[in-house]
Amino acid sequence: MQTVVQYLQAHQSDALETLKALLRIPSVSAITVHKPDVRRAAEFVRDQLASANLTTELVETAGHPIVYAEWLKAEKPNAPTVLIYGHYDVQPPDPLDKWVTPAFEPDVRDGCIWARGATDDKGQMLTHVLSVAAWLKATGKLPINVKFVIEGEEEVGSNNLDVFLAANREKLRSDIAVISDTSQYAPNIPAITYGLRGILACEVRLIGPKQDLHSGIFGGAITNPATALARLIASLHDANGRVEIPGFYDDVKPLTDTERSGFAALPFNERDFLASVGVESSWGETGFTSTERRWARPTCEINGLTSGYQGEGPKTIIPSWASAKITCRLVPNQDPHKLTKSLGQFLQKQLLPGCRLEFVESHGCPGFIADANSPFMDAARSAIQEAFGTKPVMIREGGSIPVVGTLKELLGVDTLLLGWGQNTDNLHSPNEHFAVADFHRGTLASAMLWQRIADRCA
Amino acid sequence: MQTVVQYLQAHQSDALETLKALLRIPSVSAITVHKPDVRRAAEFVRDQLASANLTTELVETAGHPIVYAEWLKAEKPNAPTVLIYGHYDVQPPDPLDKWVTPAFEPDVRDGCIWARGATDDKGQMLTHVLSVAAWLKATGKLPINVKFVIEGEEEVGSNNLDVFLAANREKLRSDIAVISDTSQYAPNIPAITYGLRGILACEVRLIGPKQDLHSGIFGGAITNPATALARLIASLHDANGRVEIPGFYDDVKPLTDTERSGFAALPFNERDFLASVGVESSWGETGFTSTERRWARPTCEINGLTSGYQGEGPKTIIPSWASAKITCRLVPNQDPHKLTKSLGQFLQKQLLPGCRLEFVESHGCPGFIADANSPFMDAARSAIQEAFGTKPVMIREGGSIPVVGTLKELLGVDTLLLGWGQNTDNLHSPNEHFAVADFHRGTLASAMLWQRIADRCA
Numbered sequence: 001m002q003t004v005v006q007y008l009q010a011h012q013s014d015a016l017e018t019l020k021a022l023l024r025i026p027s028v029s030a031i032t033v034h035k036p037d038v039r040r041a042a043e044f045v046r047d048q049l050a051s052a053n054l055t056t057e058l059v060e061t062a063g064h065p066i067v068y069a070e071w072l073k074a075e076k077p078n079a080p081t082v083l084i085y086g087h088y089d090v091q092p093p094d095p096l097d098k099w100v101t102p103a104f105e106p107d108v109r110d111g112c113i114w115a116r117g118a119t120d121d122k123g124q125m126l127t128h129v130l131s132v133a134a135w136l137k138a139t140g141k142l143p144i145n146v147k148f149v150i151e152g153e154e155e156v157g158s159n160n161l162d163v164f165l166a167a168n169r170e171k172l173r174s175d176i177a178v179i180s181d182t183s184q185y186a187p188n189i190p191a192i193t194y195g196l197r198g199i200l201a202c203e204v205r206l207i208g209p210k211q212d213l214h215s216g217i218f219g220g221a222i223t224n225p226a227t228a229l230a231r232l233i234a235s236l237h238d239a240n241g242r243v244e245i246p247g248f249y250d251d252v253k254p255l256t257d258t259e260r261s262g263f264a265a266l267p268f269n270e271r272d273f274l275a276s277v278g279v280e281s282s283w284g285e286t287g288f289t290s291t292e293r294r295w296a297r298p299t300c301e302i303n304g305l306t307s308g309y310q311g312e313g314p315k316t317i318i319p320s321w322a323s324a325k326i327t328c329r330l331v332p333n334q335d336p337h338k339l340t341k342s343l344g345q346f347l348q349k350q351l352l353p354g355c356r357l358e359f360v361e362s363h364g365c366p367g368f369i370a371d372a373n374s375p376f377m378d379a380a381r382s383a384i385q386e387a388f389g390t391k392p393v394m395i396r397e398g399g400s401i402p403v404v405g406t407l408k409e410l411l412g413v414d415t416l417l418l419g420w421g422q423n424t425d426n427l428h429s430p431n432e433h434f435a436v437a438d439f440h441r442g443t444l445a446s447a448m449l450w451q452r453i454a455d456r457c458a
Numbered sequence: 459m460q461t462v463v464q465y466l467q468a469h470q471s472d473a474l475e476t477l478k479a480l481l482r483i484p485s486v487s488a489i490t491v492h493k494p495d496v497r498r499a500a501e502f503v504r505d506q507l508a509s510a511n512l513t514t515e516l517v518e519t520a521g522h523p524i525v526y527a528e529w530l531k532a533e534k535p536n537a538p539t540v541l542i543y544g545h546y547d548v549q550p551p552d553p554l555d556k557w558v559t560p561a562f563e564p565d566v567r568d569g570c571i572w573a574r575g576a577t578d579d580k581g582q583m584l585t586h587v588l589s590v591a592a593w594l595k596a597t598g599k600l601p602i603n604v605k606f607v608i609e610g611e612e613e614v615g616s617n618n619l620d621v622f623l624a625a626n627r628e629k630l631r632s633d634i635a636v637i638s639d640t641s642q643y644a645p646n647i648p649a650i651t652y653g654l655r656g657i658l659a660c661e662v663r664l665i666g667p668k669q670d671l672h673s674g675i676f677g678g679a680i681t682n683p684a685t686a687l688a689r690l691i692a693s694l695h696d697a698n699g700r701v702e703i704p705g706f707y708d709d710v711k712p713l714t715d716t717e718r719s720g721f722a723a724l725p726f727n728e729r730d731f732l733a734s735v736g737v738e739s740s741w742g743e744t745g746f747t748s749t750e751r752r753w754a755r756p757t758c759e760i761n762g763l764t765s766g767y768q769g770e771g772p773k774t775i776i777p778s779w780a781s782a783k784i785t786c787r788l789v790p791n792q793d794p795h796k797l798t799k800s801l802g803q804f805l806q807k808q809l810l811p812g813c814r815l816e817f818v819e820s821h822g823c824p825g826f827i828a829d830a831n832s833p834f835m836d837a838a839r840s841a842i843q844e845a846f847g848t849k850p851v852m853i854r855e856g857g858s859i860p861v862v863g864t865l866k867e868l869l870g871v872d873t874l875l876l877g878w879g880q881n882t883d884n885l886h887s888p889n890e891h892f893a894v895a896d897f898h899r900g901t902l903a904s905a906m907l908w909q910r911i912a913d914r915c916a
Binding site: 091092197203209211222226233234237273279283304306308309315322324329354355426429430 | 556614641655668669670672674675682684686693695731732736737740743752756763764766769770780787811812821855857881885887888
């Protein structure tokens with residue numbers, strides 16, 4: 001172990017350069033024109049793993065490729081096998097004009113590295129690639145067996161990952177999965193996430209007149225799709241912030257008293273929280289705290305609106321169509337497919353005459369909750385405590401990592417969610433960043449975790 | 459008169475070439491980058507009038523220039539003076555990809571000329587320039603005095619026109635104004651418009667978090683500006699399509715029974731009307747026909763919506779802002795300034811906590827209604843009947859021509875609204891066009907109108 005730690009310390013600047021090189025590749029999985037860039041990122045990750053002496057494979061899918069790599073030569077016959085999941089694709093970078101330095105030209109300043117994907121998930125995923133490489137390069141071996149599955153479609157629903165996992169259950173058999181795609185609770189308060197929200201995503205498009213119409217000549221007699229869309233969106237919440245989709249709360253697993261008091265005990269200042277995002281007050285489901293609303297209550301959010309004229313000055317038209325991108329965050333027990341169907345029907349039922357509704361389902365995954373007291377959790381707590389110098393807190397998170405549910409369902413394996421980033425890292429926003437110190441501490445904690453798992457979970 | 463008619467017939471192809479040359483100039487007044495093009499269009503119109511031997515002037519304003527021209531040498535001492543108003547600016551051409559041929563490359567096909575501004579208002583305005591030029595070139599004189607005011611800010615609120623009119627009341631003194639910026643009732647049913655709707659225009663922008671936020675990490679606890687905006691828009695109409703802005707209907711001048719029966723007698727087929735714009739049913743204020751809703755009832759329309767992610771695929775964010783462009787069409791007696799204020803207060807009052815409302819007022823003008831039985835109306839009916847071969851119908855229109863109210867208010871002059879276009883000419887939409895035959899018949903009717911006014915209104 002000491003050799004590995006020394007190796008990591010000696011190669012910190014190499015590690016940072018490797019991250020920069022990966023961040024320079026604009027692997028935006030949602031945008032077709034970036035398809036070759038997405039492949040380049042996959043090849044880059046594969047090459048890193050191959051150069052660390054893992055057996056690697058670029059797995060073709062119907063979409064972007066999956067990087068698979070393994071090292072299965074642990075000496076002890078009962079050594080656990082760890083499946084490491086991560087993703088090399090990133091969110092679109094726009095609005096581009098809000099970035100201080102360009103999204104795909106990584107810049108190190110103020111102790112952080114700034115670029116799209118810095119924290120989500122290139123930087124965090126790379127900590128495990130680098131820790132495994134450090135073990136193998138410094139000692140020629142690992143105390144456990146490892147299997148890497150690094151995909152390129154996390155930001156667009158991981159549809160082809162599921163096909164790969166289902167087709168390779170034997171090959172992927174493992175004792176535990178490890179994912180770093182979450183956050184610490186706060187700076188210097190590392191955390192293990194034992195619960196996640198699920199998601200459903202769709203796009204609603206209302207089609208009205210065959211083209212934009214003069215609002216003077218036609219206004220009053222022709223349904224305005226933007227108005228019709230607004231009425232549908234307004235129907236999604238009641239005055240208390242509760243979601244009105246029929247059956248939405250039917251299967252929600254309620255928060256336990258233990259959880260509510262645990263959340264309440266965490267350091268949290270509502271005013272600071274609001275100030276951190278630049279708003280003066282909040283609005284949400286009545287009867288729950290901000291933490292509960294974010295971690296353990298379902299939501300329905302509008303992610304984008306498009307209709308009619310968006311340029312400078314007025315334009316007196318009735319738009320020919322209007323669209324909204326909608327995502328719901330779900331909590332454990334809610335069924336994304338059932339609720340997507342319910343949402344579509346709910347919108348269709350309330351549609352004004354004179355427009356047609358197109359409803360496109362994008363992707364969905366259920367929420368997740370894990371046993372906070374397993375030996376693997378103990379191993380992770382110990383590794384993080386040593387690398388970060390402080391004991392991690394046990395939290396839930398509001399984001400969705402669909403693969404966690406899939407790994408449980410298809411491979412029967414639980415997941416350790418070990419976040420090295422911060423909530424304030426601007427993931428999915430302009431000026432995404434990742435603290436360089438957390439990048440290195442995360443790599444160290446990862447290296448230590450392999451030893452702890454070998455010691456405690458065999 | 460016969461000489462003028464022969465001149466017009468002999469020069470039809472020259473007239474069409476002149477229109478094409480004007481249409482090639484992308485004089486989009488709303489978009490700053492087109493400022494030099496707007497000026498070029500003004501210079502083009504001025505040069506046309508100067509070459510016809512009018513005294514011309516390019517009047518600088520705080521915005522785009524006004525073309526002024528006059529010919530005041532009518533032989534009879536009591537010859538009426540006609541003020542001809544038009545505009546050389548055009549609406550933005552987008553969405554560009556919907557045009558069959560480019561917006562600023564005029565194309566003649568299927569009996570029409572296709573380009574932005576073909577009918578609104580370059581083509582129609584030019585009929586008067588050409589008819590006056592024909593009189594002067596063919597006979598060296600006109601039976602009346604004429605004053606042209608051709609502006610470049612009609613599509614953005616005509617703010618600087620008002621300054622010009624107010625400062626030049628004496629110079630602009632006239633007996634009647636003539637404007638061709640409306641439509642025939644239908645093909646081969648020419649019309650005189652005796653009523654117009656007014657307008658108020660604004661943009662509402664809701665500012666939420668300081669940047670787009672991850673909808674998983676923050677969703678549920680932070681107000682979503684797109685949701686908040688949709689709730690405001692949905693509040694603008696009740697279930698019966700009535701506008702809910704406080705006081706909106708207080709000053710509305712109701713339709714008379716004569717008008718309602720007159721409108722009902724016009725050829726109109728609801729199914730054909732809806733089919734012409736590609737929708738299957740309509741939605742609007744309960745208790746009124748489509749014609750009444752369009753011509754004589756006020757509206758509140760959303761002209762554009764912008765928020766968050768608009769690209770391909772999903773993006774799981776809470777948008778940092780959301781905006782809507784709103785226009786209300788007003789009927790005679792409604793006060794645009796009072797109602798704009800009421801709208802702003804109504805929206806502010808219902809705003810969800812956690813966002814800030816920015817309300818930008820663009821422009822406004824009241825509705826208009828004229829005496830359908832004046833001698834000028836008789837002169838126009840006679841000229842149109844001779845040029846088109848059929849008697850025009852008396853109609854109202856749903857669009858707004860702010861200058862009509864201003865001419866009445868500042869110069870005390872009534873307006874003849876003589877439309878040569880069709881409602882189906884796609885004004886303000888892609889593939890705007892104007893029938894070449896109507897362009898020539900409109901020019902002929904205009905030439906005849908000057909004689910009729912001299913005969914009947916001296």
